[in-house]
Amino acid sequence: MTTTQTQTMLAWAQTAYGGPDAVAAARVDVPAPRAGAVLVRVDATSLNSGDVRVMRGEPLLLRLVFGLRRPKTPTPGRDVAGTVVALGDGVADLAVGDRVVGELTGAGGLAEHVVAPVSELARIPDGLDAVTAATLPIAGGTAWQALDAAAVASGHRVLVVGAGGGVGTFAVRLAALRGAEVDALCGARAEPVVADLGAARTWDYREVGLADLPQDAYDAVIDVAGAVLLRALQGLARDGGTVVLVNGGEHRVFGPLGRMARGAVLSIGSRRRIRLLAAAVRPSLTAELAALAAAGELVPHVERTWPLAEARAALAHVDAGRTVGKVVVTAS
Ligand SMILES: NC(=O)c1ccc[n+]([C@@H]2O[C@H](COP(=O)([O-])OP(=O)(O)OC[C@H]3O[C@@H](n4cnc5c(N)ncnc54)[C@H](OP(=O)(O)O)[C@@H]3O)[C@@H](O)[C@H]2O)c1
Structure with missing residues (x-):
């Protein structure tokens, strides 16, 4: 694995189901990528109503999959765009410096870095910004x-x-x-x-x-x-x-x-x-959408961005159910 210089990072995490106040900022160790995965420096994470459903643990049926007492993955954020900074064992399809986007089934996007399986990622085409890319997967x-x-x-x-x-x-x-x-x-x-x-x-x-x-x-x-x-x-x-x-x-x-x-x-x-509809995670579809966006045919409406340090406000906005278009959390 290629190492990074950053040792700790900002990550939002929750230890119990609840509203936006259940999610708190913390400094945690930068994770190491496991085999078949890469470490991504997160440039942008878009939020979806699904993120706040998991945050609240509602409907209760959802807890059978996402964790009975608290979310199994403490850091929310599934729609992630960023830059590969380290490779896990066996990764040959991506290189450090590649820009990638994907729906991460393990979430974790409301952080400075996230470990992402290569199988869940698509490349971001040249000319497409990270905020736009992050709106696409879900x-x-x-x-x-x-x-x-x-x-x-x-x-x-x-x-x-x-x-x-x-x-x-x-x-x-x-x-x-x-x-x-x-x-x-x-x-x-x-x-x-x-x-x-x-x-x-x-x-x-x-x-x-x-x-x-x-x-x-x-x-x-x-x-x-x-x-x-x-x-x-x-x-x-x-x-x-x-x-x-x-x-x-x-x-x-x-x-x-x-x-x-x-x-x-x-x-x-x-x-x-x-x-x-039960939509599936489809990185090849994200790649098609990214190509349409890079060509200027698909211009997603982004209502507002928040910096990572204010991610709780972004979660509260989506939780209120009043989003027009998309809400995106950016690295800075
Ligand atoms: N089936 C699947 O696989 C799948 C996958 C992803 C998402 N989803 C579901 O798709 C739904 C939408 O997700 P989202 O992230 O796009 O939500 P969202 O961005 O939070 O949607 C908010 C928007 O819905 C509008 N709205 C609320 N009630 C409405 C009504 N009765 N009639 C018309 N508009 C209304 C709001 O308008 P006002 O502010 O004017 O009220 C607001 O603009 C969620 O239920 C989510 O769980 C399903």
Whole structure:
């Protein structure tokens, strides 16, 4: 392994589930990369609503995977962009100095350094900045997989419900890039943003309900908001159309299980299928998104950046559920 000169680093960590106050700054040893992994100097970490779900340990079902009493990985942050500074044994595909981005299943991005498995990383193309790169893996990857789940293609009509947040803004832009005609339901603050990203029509969800939107109209309805009746979503899809549930709902214990079951029941015998999305970690997809961003076709909306020293404020902002586009924590 190649060593670095830094011995300790700033890292945010939590020892119990809870709100942003459960996460505290600490000085810890810089970790050594294990076999098949690299040590990354973190340049930017984007936050997602999934990070605050893990922070709070809600839905409770999530604790079976992420840790019964506290998160197994104390440092939050899965969407990481940075620079390789040391190599673990057996790493041949990356070199010190390479710029990389990825969704790290072990989290750890709210720190100066993180150990990342090579299998979870993509290279950042020349000309693409770290803040933009860090927005791509989870929000961009989820949006892309949601569009794939409905086979969105050129000429399709797509409605994104809850278009203003991280996944929603990507869904609008990526659907437009596929040549679809995109409509968007979002908060009023997000309307100009999603229009800029390619939405033909936008509505404020506090003024307009699903029943007021075009019925029987869409090839794909991508629901990122979650807080709506499935039958109403189904009514928006045309015959043969697909409803994709990105948001599993807010049930405190069971999370998405109820919506998944109701969606399955409503899909029986219907020509308007309801599918619950479970997005996978796909570094090759991150690489494709990074290429689109480097080419200037995909310009993610970053609402605000915070320096690492103020990461708790960034977590609190995402925890409030009011993000328009993406929130990113930067190294300085
Ligand atoms: N299925 C999967 O594999 C997968 C993967 C990733 C994420 N997700 C899920 O996707 C969802 C979105 O994640 P995210 O990180 O993109 O969230 P986010 O950025 O925190 O979304 C916040 C945005 O949602 C808007 N919003 C809230 N309630 C709304 C409603 N009823 N109608 C329309 N807009 C509404 C807010 O607007 P206002 O501020 O105006 O209220 C805000 O702009 C989460 O539930 C997350 O768990 C699922």
